[in-house]
Amino acid sequence: MSDSPEQDYDPGDVAVIGISAKAPGAGTKEQFWDNLVHGRESVTFLSKDEIRVDETLINNPSYVRACGVLDGYDAFDPSVFGISDRMAAAMTPENRLFVESAWEALEDGGYDPDRVTGEVGIYGANNPQTAALYSSPPDRVSVGPEAIEHGLAWSPDTMTSNALYYMGLTGEAVTVTTACAGFHYAVHLACQSLLLGQTDMAIAGGAMVRLPHPRGHLWEEGRILSKDGHCRPFDANGTGSALSSGVVTLLLKPLAEAVAARDHVYAVVKGSAINNNGVSAVAYGLAQPERLSACIANAMQVGGVGPDTVSLYEANGLGLPMTDELEVHAANMAFGKQTGTCSIGGVKGNVGHGGVVAGGFGALKAAMGLYHKKLVPTINLTEPNEDIDFPSTPFVPQRELADWEPAAGIRRAGITAIGGGGYNAHLVLEEPPTLAERAPEAVDRPRLATLSALDDEALARQRARLRDWLEARPELRLDDVCFSLNVGRKVLGRRWAAVVRSRAELIEALSADAPRGRTVATGAAPQVDVASLPRNDEGIVPSGQDGPALFDLGAAWVNGQRVDFDSLHQGEASHRVSLPTYPFRPRRFWRTDW
Secondary structure, three states, rough: OOOOOOOOOOOOEEEEEEEEEEEEOOOOOOHHHHHHOOOOOOOOOOOOOHOOOOHHHHOOEEEOEEEEOOOOOOOEEEHHHHHHHHHHHHHHHHHHHHHHHHHHHHHHHHHHHHHOOOOOEEEEOOHHHHHHHOOOOOOOOOHHHHHHHHHHHHHHHHHHHHHHEEEEEEEEEEOOOHHHHHHHHHHHHHHHHHOOOOOEEEEEEEEEEEOOOOOOOOOOOOEEEEEOOOOOOOEEEOOEEEEEEEEEEEEEEEEHHHHHOOOOOOOEEEEEEEEEEEOOOOOOOOOOOOHHHHHHHHHHOOOOOHHOOEEEEEEOOOHHHHHEEEHHHHHHHHHHHOOEEEEEEHHHHOOEEOHHHHHHHHHHHHHHHHHHHHEOOOOOOEEEEOOOHHHOOOOOOOOOOOEEOOOOOOEEEEEEEOOOEEEEEEEEEEEOOOOOOOOOOOOOOOOOEEEEEHHHHHHHHHHHHHHHHHHHHHOOOOHHHHHHHHHHOOOOOOOEEEEOHHHHHHHHOOOOOOOOOEEEEEEEOOOOOOOOOOOOOOOOOOOOHHHHHHHHHHHHHHHHEEEEEEHOOOOOOOOOOOOOOOOOOEEOOOOOOO
16 A cells, blocks of 8 residues: 555545454454465364254254354344343344444454544345344334334344444445345445445445354255255365355445555455346356356456456355356356466355355455465365366466466456345455555654553453464554554543553553553553643643653543544554454343244
8 A cells, every 4th residue: 555645546446444254163354364274164064962953854864964153143242332231132143243343344444433534334235034033023013112122123124224323323324135145235335335425434244144053954956055064166076055154344445545544455346246137048046147247247347457467266156066167157258368367266165155245255255365465275176077167268276375476467356246036246356555665663752552441351351462463463563553543443431551662562561460650551540630731622632742741641541531642643654554353242142032
């Protein structure tokens, strides 16, 4: 990402500046990426006692006890959002997952919802069936407060408006139901709104919890669910996919504005397109090659992207020979005749079929690959399907971890999602812009770092997580870390602050046995003469940039005073960086009756 003010950016480019994800085998996007890098399969093979379905079904010889299990699918931390336990229990698991994920995406991008200015649009996909399976409300004759509360908590329609409301934001709230293309449709609509100027930032994603959970599936010849629970994209022996659950959300902003705000950019959305098959010769619900091809080509055209510059095609990849062949045929028509090669992959081999969030898993894989400049293997691919004539296409199955070194000189990925009912969607992502050379960080300059939480236990976990994060990422600059903490986190009641001159000092201060002197914390912060400190309409401002002035500022903040952190960082060139998000303390909430 360049700091150069004269650099021009394509006005149609949208930056991905924050990401949150939970998937089978991964509670964070970092764990998800690590699983992909190491070729791990996160589908769980269950015992009969772990499955909550009819006993007759479990004993059916065609019942496959495999599932992409989502840890914590039934748990939630309502306290951060000011949600009552009664409301939390009434909310569907997808509603709960989505609001937490939206919060994490905003924090990962370095934005405090209380200090966000402008409109924030929220666009999300969920599965309407989940609400009915979770708990059907009675046919009420009243529309009083209790009935309204239950309706808002339970309804699939209000998933995005709940996130907007409970984070204290204003903007658009659009919940889409476009089957397994839902994530892509949400991103497409978010990008359109941003480019039309209807919103200033957008959160887009999808949430899926298959109920009952965990569960297996019934294998049927020629259908999309796997005979043995394994998904084998592009493999001759593929029999489909296992079912899985998860949530992925992205924080989006026009690229030029993200660069101006010194945001952390994972990837750039160059183009997106959606269409539907309508009536066709292909069975309803299956990919129609000509329509899917048109969708893929349209996304590249919208982004001004030549197919010869796209070096990763992340397929829908059901792992069923017929559907995989149709998809590769469609992609080949869209890419046309070209001499270059393009890696092709399918993430369903790792995590199974996530329904409305399936495209989110593929987009997350591509975005993290662009960010880390790596191509990860498509697992369970041992015998390529000969009916897919790969040699006559530009596509080469990615079977090993590799450095991403594109012949075109720029890294780009296309990600396809296909939904039952004829829904097609395609995203084109590009690597983040290259950083201009930055001036070295000032040596031995004091900096103020702050953390806050609802209680002391959460604050201690925040300190531990940040310490571990910094120890694992020596490339992070102290000025960027302090800037991101001070302006990018919601201010809560229990607070901690430290004045430090280096990363090593910050890591030491975050440790449980940190020495007094430069560290101030709730219950131990020295009292300061608040009346003597300068202030403006936004709160106390620093009286200087030296250690004592910053210590007074930190002590005042820890003791409950409002501080204008923007004034503290005014004139700096610090960047927002990804740091650990709030340590939610989820509790189980489940309800089967009203």
